[in-house]
Amino acid sequence: MRFGRFLSKDIVAGIVLILFSLWVIWEAREFAAAAARFRGISPALFPTILAVAIILLACVMIVRGLRRGRNWEFTFDLRRKNSHLALGLVAGTALYGLTLDFLGFLLATTVYALVFIVWMKGARPLQALIISCLSVAVIYFVFHTLMFVPFPQGEIFSLLMGE
Amino acid sequence: MEILWNAISQVFQPYMILIILLGNFIGVVIGALPGITGSMAIAILLPLTFSMSAAEGLMLLLGIYPGGIFGGSIAAILMNLPGDPPAVMTTLDGYPMAQKGEAGRAIGMSTTASLLGSLFGVLVLIVIAPMLARFALRFGPPEYFMLCLFGLSSIAAVATRDLTTGFISCMIGLLLGEVGMDPVFSVQRFTFGQVNLQSGLPFGPLIIGLFGLAELLRQTLGSLEQLQMRVQQIRKIFPSRRDMKICMPAILRGSIIGTIIGALPGAGATIAAIISYNVTAGTDKNPERFGTGVVEGIAAPESANNASVGGAMIPLLTLGIPGSTITAILIGAFMVHDIYPGPLLFKDHLDLVYVIFIGLIVASFGFALFGYLSAYFAPLVLKAPPAIVTPLIAVFCLVGAYASNGSPWDIGLAIFFGVFAYIIGEFGIPTPPIILGYVLGPLVETNFRSSLQLSGGSLTIFLTRPICLVSLVLTIVILLYPVWKARLHKGILSDRGSFEKL
Numbered sequence: 001m002r003f004g005r006f007l008s009k010d011i012v013a014g015i016v017l018i019l020f021s022l023w024v025i026w027e028a029r030e031f032a033a034a035a036a037r038f039r040g041i042s043p044a045l046f047p048t049i050l051a052v053a054i055i056l057l058a059c060v061m062i063v064r065g066l067r068r069g070r071n072w073e074f075t076f077d078l079r080r081k082n083s084h085l086a087l088g089l090v091a092g093t094a095l096y097g098l099t100l101d102f103l104g105f106l107l108a109t110t111v112y113a114l115v116f117i118v119w120m121k122g123a124r125p126l127q128a129l130i131i132s133c134l135s136v137a138v139i140y141f142v143f144h145t146l147m148f149v150p151f152p153q154g155e156i157f158s159l160l161m162g163e
Numbered sequence: 164m165e166i167l168w169n170a171i172s173q174v175f176q177p178y179m180i181l182i183i184l185l186g187n188f189i190g191v192v193i194g195a196l197p198g199i200t201g202s203m204a205i206a207i208l209l210p211l212t213f214s215m216s217a218a219e220g221l222m223l224l225l226g227i228y229p230g231g232i233f234g235g236s237i238a239a240i241l242m243n244l245p246g247d248p249p250a251v252m253t254t255l256d257g258y259p260m261a262q263k264g265e266a267g268r269a270i271g272m273s274t275t276a277s278l279l280g281s282l283f284g285v286l287v288l289i290v291i292a293p294m295l296a297r298f299a300l301r302f303g304p305p306e307y308f309m310l311c312l313f314g315l316s317s318i319a320a321v322a323t324r325d326l327t328t329g330f331i332s333c334m335i336g337l338l339l340g341e342v343g344m345d346p347v348f349s350v351q352r353f354t355f356g357q358v359n360l361q362s363g364l365p366f367g368p369l370i371i372g373l374f375g376l377a378e379l380l381r382q383t384l385g386s387l388e389q390l391q392m393r394v395q396q397i398r399k400i401f402p403s404r405r406d407m408k409i410c411m412p413a414i415l416r417g418s419i420i421g422t423i424i425g426a427l428p429g430a431g432a433t434i435a436a437i438i439s440y441n442v443t444a445g446t447d448k449n450p451e452r453f454g455t456g457v458v459e460g461i462a463a464p465e466s467a468n469n470a471s472v473g474g475a476m477i478p479l480l481t482l483g484i485p486g487s488t489i490t491a492i493l494i495g496a497f498m499v500h501d502i503y504p505g506p507l508l509f510k511d512h513l514d515l516v517y518v519i520f521i522g523l524i525v526a527s528f529g530f531a532l533f534g535y536l537s538a539y540f541a542p543l544v545l546k547a548p549p550a551i552v553t554p555l556i557a558v559f560c561l562v563g564a565y566a567s568n569g570s571p572w573d574i575g576l577a578i579f580f581g582v583f584a585y586i587i588g589e590f591g592i593p594t595p596p597i598i599l600g601y602v603l604g605p606l607v608e609t610n611f612r613s614s615l616q617l618s619g620g621s622l623t624i625f626l627t628r629p630i631c632l633v634s635l636v637l638t639i640v641i642l643l644y645p646v647w648k649a650r651l652h653k654g655i656l657s658d659r660g661s662f663e664k665l
Contacts, residue, residue, distance in 0.1 A: 043345040057331045057334070121550055122548055122551035147193070
């Protein structure tokens with residue numbers, strides 16, 4: 001009997017959901033203890049009810065998975081070029097979030113847009129630079145100038161200016 | 164009558180019309196921007212009204228209010244990114260319509276439904292405001308809990324393919340709504356010791372991740388050529404007679420639901436849109452059509468969320484009770500001018516009350532004007548090459564996530580939920596019910612606990628009150644209808660099969 005025969009999305013999802021729900025119940029016990037000195041309905045009651053409901057539904061998923069048999073296909077596949085692009089999008093976005101304070105909104109956002117437009121072959125580098133700069137300028141004007149959203153100016157500029 | 168004519172002549176001055184239109188424009192633009200809500204816009208622009216007269220200041224803010232609620236639908240339809248929470252349900256059918264090349268038709272219907280809903284809400288406000296306000300006050304925690312439970316039964320409409328995964332998704336959403344400080348005991352729940360999570364998961368990054376970034380991931384994993392959206396030739400910006408005939412029942416239902424729910428303190432436009440969508444999809448002959456890009460799926464939530472504006476003004480003006488963040492800020496705008504909403508407002512400042520009524524009607528037509536213009540121009544954006552539009556939408560998502568609290572932490576949250584939504588989507592768990600659970604979760608829990616507190620822990624409190632009982636029956640009917648229908652369909656098929664065998 002091969003394990004692969006049972007490899008079903010429903011079974012894996014069901015098991016993960018049961019583990020997650022058990023963790024929720026475990027966590028709920030902790031904040032139930034923290035609120036034990038107060039009178040009233042425990043803050044753990046509702047999360048526990050939800051976790052139990054998820055466990056029951058996950059069991060339904062597992063049973064269904066066992067009946068349906070093998071089902072293990074995903075749109076994400078490292079052999080495909082577009083999967084690299086999707087990974088790049090996630091990694092690039094994370095990098096953007098990490099460097100935003102250091103590079104500042106204008107520089108970080110322009111570089112982000114420029115890199116992805118060029119990578120996706122949307123435009124040549126010079127065209128992409130113009131599109132990125134214009135888009136970021138519009139976004140900056142609407143969000144920062146009109147709506148007073150405080151964007152980071154960039155520590156790098158303070159360092160370069162010797163402040 | 165003289166007061167009415169005075170109010171009309173006051174509102175229809177060029178300067179006042181200009182103020183209302185300015186408010187509408189700001190509202191529509193801000194509503195369409197993810198991460199910035201109508202309440203933020205009103206709060207930011209409130210100081211501008213200090214130097215204006217009470218009527219002028221209120222006209223500006225009342226222009227922003229419905230405009231902001233409508234504006235959310237534009238981003239929802241074009242980018243699968245609800246600009247405002249009340250537009251969440253509009254994404255379900257609006258974005259699939261845009262993908263089919265019907266973005267103009269979708270925005271046109273969204274505008275018309277919002278206009279009609281808004282006018283209905285204002286008319287109810289004018290005619291039966293005090294009566295509805297008294298009815299709204301009969302809602303206690305058990306009634307709110309059952310109302311939210313009814314809202315949650317929308318899963319039957321949202322997750323027609325598979326109720327099990329729909330429920331799981333909704334439960335996850337309810338748990339996400341639990342994150343943060345417990346409202347009763349001030350105990351931290353699921354915060355992992357993070358200060359940023361103490362006030363709960365912010366709506367902006369969550370929705371941007373679940374809808375915006377997850378959709379971008381799915382799109383990048385597909386072929387870029389397939390991403391090019393078809394854009395229809397925009398001949399008419401107004402909905403066709405046929406569309407109006409199809410959608411009129413949904414608009415009427417949505418307007419009634421929106422006005423009533425808007426009048427309930429603490430409920431608001433988002434819940435109104437959810438319930439209206441739920442009722443329309445639940446009572447349709449083929450509920451499985453919803454979510455695939457049907458025009459009624461836009462008309463129902465959009466009429467409801469804009470009708471809730473008139474509804475929300477009812478407790479505000481008649482009782483002085485703000486039912487939402489926006490109306491709470493609006494109370495501030497009244498008080499700056501030494502005017503206090505409540506029963507005395509109708510006695511001492513009846514002229515201003517009529518100016519508000521007329522102003523709200525003008526504001527409804529004002530945002531509709533911008534809506535129809537956007538129906539004409541906005542879909543043209545989709546003509547741009549996807550390899551340029553996709554990175555720019557990603558930038559827009561990130562800026563929206565950042566703007567929610569001005570913190571890179573929110574960008575991290577958006578990425579996390581984007582990847583999370585993509586992964587659970589691969590396992591067949593749908594994303595929209597998560598938002599239903601997240602939006603309704605805190606209300607469900609707070610009212611559930613308050614109800615149990617009231618009844619000394621007995622669940623019978625939900626069965627002994629008439630409004631609760633009606634809500635419970637409706638919830639069961641909506642949830643069981645698809646199951647019953649599927650069985651009936653199966654029965655017909657098997658009968659047909661046995662007939663053919665004969």
